[in-house]
Amino acid sequence: MTLLSKDADPATYNKPIPVPDEATRPFFEGAKRHELMLQRCTACGIAMWPVKPRCIKCFSGEVEWAPASGRGTLYTFTLVHQVFDPGFADEIPHNVSVVELEEGVRFTTNIVGCSNTDLRIGMPLEVTFEEITDEISLPKFKPSR
Amino acid sequence: MRIKGEAAIAGLGVTPMGKIYGRSASEFAVEAIALALDDAGLEKKDVDGLLINANTAPDMNPMLQMTLGLENLAVLNVLNAFGSTAGTMLFYAAAAIEAGLANVIALVYADAPLVPARSASAAYSGRGAPALSPMWGLKAAYGEFGANCGYALAARRHMHEFGTTSEQLGAIAVAQRKWAMMNPWAQMRRPLTLEEHQSSRYIAEPLHLFDCCLVSNGGVAVIVTSAERARSLKQPPVYILGIGQGSPGDNQRHEREPGLYTGARQSGEQALRMAGVELEDIDIRELYDCYTYTVLVTLEDYGYCPKGEGGAFVADGKLGPGGSLPTNTGGGQLSAYYMWGFTPLSEGVVQARGQGGERQVPKNDLVLVSGNGGILNYHSTTILSKHPS
Numbered sequence A: 001m002t003l004l005s006k007d008a009d010p011a012t013y014n015k016p017i018p019v020p021d022e023a024t025r026p027f028f029e030g031a032k033r034h035e036l037m038l039q040r041c042t043a044c045g046i047a048m049w050p051v052k053p054r055c056i057k058c059f060s061g062e063v064e065w066a067p068a069s070g071r072g073t074l075y076t077f078t079l080v081h082q083v084f085d086p087g088f089a090d091e092i093p094h095n096v097s098v099v100e101l102e103e104g105v106r107f108t109t110n111i112v113g114c115s116n117t118d119l120r121i122g123m124p125l126e127v128t129f130e131e132i133t134d135e136i137s138l139p140k141f142k143p144s145r
Numbered sequence B: 001m002r003i004k005g006e007a008a009i010a011g012l013g014v015t016p017m018g019k020i021y022g023r024s025a026s027e028f029a030v031e032a033i034a035l036a037l038d039d040a041g042l043e044k045k046d047v048d049g050l051l052i053n054a055n056t057a058p059d060m061n062p063m064l065q066m067t068l069g070l071e072n073l074a075v076l077n078v079l080n081a082f083g084s085t086a087g088t089m090l091f092y093a094a095a096a097i098e099a100g101l102a103n104v105i106a107l108v109y110a111d112a113p114l115v116p117a118r119s120a121s122a123a124y125s126g127r128g129a130p131a132l133s134p135m136w137g138l139k140a141a142y143g144e145f146g147a148n149c150g151y152a153l154a155a156r157r158h159m160h161e162f163g164t165t166s167e168q169l170g171a172i173a174v175a176q177r178k179w180a181m182m183n184p185w186a187q188m189r190r191p192l193t194l195e196e197h198q199s200s201r202y203i204a205e206p207l208h209l210f211d212c213c214l215v216s217n218g219g220v221a222v223i224v225t226s227a228e229r230a231r232s233l234k235q236p237p238v239y240i241l242g243i244g245q246g247s248p249g250d251n252q253r254h255e256r257e258p259g260l261y262t263g264a265r266q267s268g269e270q271a272l273r274m275a276g277v278e279l280e281d282i283d284i285r286e287l288y289d290c291y292t293y294t295v296l297v298t299l300e301d302y303g304y305c306p307k308g309e310g311g312a313f314v315a316d317g318k319l320g321p322g323g324s325l326p327t328n329t330g331g332g333q334l335s336a337y338y339m340w341g342f343t344p345l346s347e348g349v350v351q352a353r354g355q356g357g358e359r360q361v362p363k364n365d366l367v368l369v370s371g372n373g374g375i376l377n378y379h380s381t382t383i384l385s386k387h388p389s
Helices: A025-032 A086-091 B025-040 B064-068 B085-098 B134-141 B148-162 B166-180 B194-199 B264-275 B292-302 B310-314 B342-353
Strands: A037-041 A063-067 A071-080 A094-101 A106-109 A124-131 A137-143 B007-014 B049-053 B075-079 B104-111 B202-205 B218-226 B238-246 B284-286 B366-373 B378-385
Touching: A025 A037, A025 A063, A025 A137, A071 B148, A094 B148, A106 A137, B007 B025, B007 B085, B007 B342, B025 B064, B025 B104, B025 B218, B049 B064, B049 B085, B075 B085, B085 B104, B085 B218, B085 B238, B085 B342, B085 B366, B085 B378, B148 B202, B148 B292, B148 B310, B166 B194, B166 B292, B166 B310, B218 B342, B238 B264, B238 B342, B264 B292, B264 B366, B264 B378, B284 B342, B292 B310, B292 B366, B342 B366, B342 B378
Parallel strands: B049 B075, B049 B104, B284 B366
Antiparallel strands: A037 A063, A071 A094, A071 A124, A071 B202, A094 A106, A124 A137, B007 B218, B007 B238, B104 B218, B238 B378, B366 B378
């Protein structure tokens, strides 16, 4: 897992920045360490995202956080042309992509490190982290080498 | 309890739609209910039930009763299954009437998201809405706002799996515009060609502007009463023959593809079973069409064609005027007005009554109305008819 070459400049970064709460703190703390953390049910073993209070399959309350492999494939993507938020105005069209992780979870993110025209459903991907602030890093994905 | 044929829609009210500024959702709601009561030949004092379709408007709440000046209501609720709500409201209204709780129930949807000098696309998206909880905040951090991205992601996956094309989606938009041109209530009444669809700007690829619904200020209301009472009122009754709902769930895991396989299947089977009719018996379809893709996937899941063949199925224009499968005969949310499930419901009532004028489908014994909410997560189906059974 590598860092993006050009990290976000907090002085100019104008996109929405998520604010962790108690339930999501392990995810954001993991991202800060450059680990993609998912919830995992200790009873039946499935991985989950987004955050849930109980296992969505067997309904066990015994749910822990575990690092994901960070590998997956592109399930689907869209190129957003409409400016819904001024923070994205300079990057139109930008991709919003869904990655199917090895753990079976679909994770919505952005693909970086390749042109939008090179995006192909099924392409192998691996996680990378964009450091936004001292506290917040965003897991993004790039083509696997 | 029997629902089939026991209750009927006796009144319909549709306010002017579109860029009508300076009025709140509740003001549109009151006008829609006034129009619906007048249409039915009823008065406000006859109303003993009020069901409100929740949406993003802050004033679509139980206090609407006071805005209307309604007294001694026996049934009052705000319902929310997103875009599938209208069908569920008809179920609660029919059940309440059959159970003897109420006699005349007003069902209403109204919204006023458009304001001058703000784009329509900002009406239901952007940083302010919804509040940035950590999960929604993460979506926003990645640039996913509103419903456009979710439907674009689903449509792209369908294209990948089944070879569906943008031109095939465009055929839906073109067919519906032809219907809208004959609908005096429609916001978009200029012709639309496939070329114009293809050259319209992208909102979120693969969805072009003309794949996306309108945004409307306005209100729609219907009055539901017993079948017996409806027969003594001004308008031909539109009987509620069957109702279904289907919510498959989305665990965002690989086991399921909620963007490709929707609740329309479960919902449609239930509604047809209650009505005691077959899909082939349906004369007219009013399908929830927040995006062209919604129509395509709904047709597949109702069983009009095998899964994955929706693109080729609609490409010949069979949904349009003169086609073999008249669908969204008022122009739908794409070309008429966007009132969630009350868009297809309102046109379903018009067609079942035979009051569609120039756009009336000659054979109108059975009308299927669908609702859809979330990103294809919540579905409802209603079968309407001019016949009580």
